Amino acid sequence: MNCDLLIIGAGPAGMAAAITARQAGISVVVADENPAVGGQVYRSVETGPLVQSDLLGADYSSGRELAEVFAASGAQHQSGTTVFMIERTQTHGFTIGLATSERARMVEARHVLIATGALERPCPIPGWTLPGVMTAGAAQTLLKSSAIAPEGPTILAGSGPLLSVLAAQYARAGVKLAAVLDTTPRGNWLKALPHLPGFLMSPYLLKGLKLLREVMSAHRIIRHVSALEAVGEGQLSGVSVVASGRTFMIPATTLLLHQGVVPQVNLAMASGVAHVWSEARLAFEPALAPDGETTVPGLFIAGDSAGIGGAQAAQARGLLAGLAILDRIDPATRASRQTQRSRAEASLARSLRGRAFLDALYRPAPQFRMPADDVIICRCEDVTAGDVRRLIARGTQGPNQMKAFTRAGMGPCQGRSCGLTLTELFAKQTGRSPQQVGHLRLRAPVKPITVGQMAGLADAEQRD
Amino acid sequence: MFRRLLEPSRQVTIFVNGQALIAAVGDTVAAALLLTGNTRFRHTAKSNSPRGPYCGMGVCFDCLVTINGEPNRQACLALVQEGMEIMTGAAAPKLAAYKRA
Numbered sequence: 001m002n003c004d005l006l007i008i009g010a011g012p013a014g015m016a017a018a019i020t021a022r023q024a025g026i027s028v029v030v031a032d033e034n035p036a037v038g039g040q041v042y043r044s045v046e047t048g049p050l051v052q053s054d055l056l057g058a059d060y061s062s063g064r065e066l067a068e069v070f071a072a073s074g075a076q077h078q079s080g081t082t083v084f085m086i087e088r089t090q091t092h093g094f095t096i097g098l099a100t101s102e103r104a105r106m107v108e109a110r111h112v113l114i115a116t117g118a119l120e121r122p123c124p125i126p127g128w129t130l131p132g133v134m135t136a137g138a139a140q141t142l143l144k145s146s147a148i149a150p151e152g153p154t155i156l157a158g159s160g161p162l163l164s165v166l167a168a169q170y171a172r173a174g175v176k177l178a179a180v181l182d183t184t185p186r187g188n189w190l191k192a193l194p195h196l197p198g199f200l201m202s203p204y205l206l207k208g209l210k211l212l213r214e215v216m217s218a219h220r221i222i223r224h225v226s227a228l229e230a231v232g233e234g235q236l237s238g239v240s241v242v243a244s245g246r247t248f249m250i251p252a253t254t255l256l257l258h259q260g261v262v263p264q265v266n267l268a269m270a271s272g273v274a275h276v277w278s279e280a281r282l283a284f285e286p287a288l289a290p291d292g293e294t295t296v297p298g299l300f301i302a303g304d305s306a307g308i309g310g311a312q313a314a315q316a317r318g319l320l321a322g323l324a325i326l327d328r329i330d331p332a333t334r335a336s337r338q339t340q341r342s343r344a345e346a347s348l349a350r351s352l353r354g355r356a357f358l359d360a361l362y363r364p365a366p367q368f369r370m371p372a373d374d375v376i377i378c379r380c381e382d383v384t385a386g387d388v389r390r391l392i393a394r395g396t397q398g399p400n401q402m403k404a405f406t407r408a409g410m411g412p413c414q415g416r417s418c419g420l421t422l423t424e425l426f427a428k429q430t431g432r433s434p435q436q437v438g439h440l441r442l443r444a445p446v447k448p449i450t451v452g453q454m455a456g457l458a459d460a461e462q463r464d
Numbered sequence: 465m466f467r468r469l470l471e472p473s474r475q476v477t478i479f480v481n482g483q484a485l486i487a488a489v490g491d492t493v494a495a496a497l498l499l500t501g502n503t504r505f506r507h508t509a510k511s512n513s514p515r516g517p518y519c520g521m522g523v524c525f526d527c528l529v530t531i532n533g534e535p536n537r538q539a540c541l542a543l544v545q546e547g548m549e550i551m552t553g554a555a556a557p558k559l560a561a562y563k564r565a
Binding site for chain 1: 465466467468469470472473488490491492495498499503504505508510511513514515516517518519520521522523524525526528534536537540541542543
């Protein structure tokens, strides 16, 4: 199954790039872990139970057309398929490791586009590992794919646009939340103010105001929340809250946490792509050329894994990456793609307008990123912030050495739930910048594969 | 606890820890289990503490269950299928167990 272009991720960026590349007739394979196209933002957009309803909003519905064009594009969609490695070959192409639940195999591609999107920033609060605590994104996924909503007292807590989006969707579904706990720090408004003009001219303003109205009329909102603790014995039973200096307990069977989203970096970092710390967005982002090419020639990144911009920006970036890859394959016809390129660039600029304001406004407070000593930061290996701080004080050099000493970042999630926390804890305690500290070193396989899958790879090689 | 907002159009029967259960076509294993009130999918190897779905999108590996005999499957990524057998509550075997064996 060799191809001209292999795309990882069938969200807006991956689909847009595939459609663009297929217009020029090159062979395209799109591998995606999920059962269907759409990524997280357009999850279940083709066949989900709510696609005919307006409950999820107009933005969600707009993903249907993209999915339809993609389905007709002739790109080969491999669902339920995990990419566990990308390696550059000596002939300037790539070998890519793909795994399904049945088997693993290696394929060759001339160009690769990583469009793996975003993940929710770690929310390490006391008790966040208790069953009954999950992310707002997880709850929204249940809503989109199965029309499932929480029953019993439910609390939505944190900061960021997704908080309002989900609260509004629940309001439309008649689901009343016990409380919406807003952890946005008071001072953020002031810091966001210089970016206000861009926001006022952005599409986010009207959407945001409408959402806020919906949320406020449906749910009880508690602002200026400065501490959260999930409480329960082996199961969530309540949330302890500190808001405006008052401490109180709200009973709950479900707690949905959210502190914004950050780019998924594992596959790109393990493929040798250089990343840069963004102080504005408190995350590592890939170093990219304007057309989306990484520091590894022929390897491109588009969508939220290139930098958080939302679905419209992701689609524009996917289109631009698709065009750039066509330019590499057929430089002589570059000029024929100029109109498409200019239009996508304009769309990208439009959809990124207002982001700086949102980044500043929803910047999570330090206590929600670097918790107290007794809080678990590495969910896989039960490592606490205190374990990490004590070892930093004793001279541990960085996240990689910390991994060797504590196993933080060594579990099945491979640092996806603790990587940012580790970097920030080191930076804070040692006075180095997060860029200097760096991220846990990531290596293939970026997702666990079984011994059986690996043995299958060797069998296939012998047959060749 | 979770509930369905809509009646599912097509159903399948799955078996969770030996008990038959009706789920909807298109449900992930995680969704089907959460609807039964089950939030404790497994126990951690280090502290034996219970865990359930957290990220819901294949990132955190906290929703691991055994599906048709295959351990450590991510319940949030696998779709239910007719006759599927799911086991929850598994912990990674302790080193002591290997030493005894």
